Amino acid sequence: MRAFFLLIAALVSLAATPAMAWGAYGHRTVASIAMKNVTPRTRAEIRRILHAAPELLTPDCPVKSLEDASVWPDCVRGEGWRWAYTFPWHYQNISVCKPFDIKAKCAYGICVTGQVERFARLLADRRLPAEQQLEALMFLTHFVGDLHQPLHVGENEDLGGNRVKADYGIAPGLNLHWIWDGPEAERAISSANPPLVRRYSAEEKARLATGGVEDWAKESWQVSRDFLYPAAFGKLPCDGDEAEHVVWSEEAIQKAIPIVDERIERAGLRLAKMLDKALS
Template structure:
């Protein structure tokens, strides 16, 4: 085995060993999803959410949205709730795909969204902490919009696909979507300023995507979420964009970046709008959404 192939093999084994601990969007992506969501809350929902936030969040939902990743060691059972990988057919089916590695049903990101939505709708239920429910829900809505959190089971959502980012950084495909695309976009387009990137995405929601926004947030039931639809979208995008043309050892550069970055920004926008819609349904919709 040549040195290059040996190195790739060693890296692949390392990634497989830690694949279940992969994060979605990393802190930057989750922050933007929740910052957008808070701006779309009704005044009633905004007051309810603010009252549930821990003191260290200083009234900012976005400050809590990486909490579920930070606390994985404290809640080891929650690992399966961050993703919903599929057999690679570009589709998500709840009964087939929503389970953990032991086959336990409802243990996937869609199940997590549904369960924590139900918990917040009935926060008086025994042993339910509404603050923890809110933080898990906010995080998982972000997760389900990262396409490779509904990626292929056999490569752990791209975790075991070793790639070279601009021929300078050895990484894996999942991390490219979690972090590298966002970081390059921030550096190239937004002066490394997360708040500017967030504001631009918000402006796109009200201008460029204004015709689509109502469709994004629409959900026919007040008691159930439409998270299975969000997972289906991600599974399709994983096939159409994230995995497209990528093999072990691929070098990903401008062509890949410019095809992926609009998808990443739109999924962050959709995640924010939909999280707000879920929270507005939970806490009431008697007030008009706040302007952004």
């Protein structure tokens, strides 16, 4: 019982922090999947680029691995005076109550889909100094993860569920976005069988590492529209009747697990494919 109340306290304290897609555990898992599945040459190039980390001058956000790189763009939010201009790059709020439009909420490429494409091009540019390639590597790794979190794309004028107070089963005091970033993702990843971090077969890669940035965004939007919002509200709340407080039930938790696992797998394998293209 004491452990249960400690868990609730931890969840409540985490809910008070800014939302980060998939949380650190999810982002690091995406990066680990990618590292397991890139070519040896790409892996060597990643390690070469990581040597430029001291040039970043972000000692509070050290980067020694691709896993560290995957959380760096959220870590530097602590220095808003320096990095605030990057904050809108993490998401693209496309309404689940309107037809999907990849151009929505992305003026001048200031959104997650625009930045994934931008940083992929920057990473592939061998003319850039190593520290600029490292920034491109870190943002690309992080934003591919963000793009696969459904509430970083599909939403209902509620900041991707951040304005929706929600209980995670019997644990109170969270919001819908944070549930998907944290406890739902952690439960799905930790219970996956086989483990998500592994070397995938050619057949698995052919099935999961498909499409381009617009396809990935539409997948996330569809998960929000077809599953996530109906599971939270009992229906797709498109008539201005979205409740301010919901319960993410045990039934929803269980149904979400395979969806989350596939989103993480796809993100990791698609990232690996992008890194191979840019660096090999």
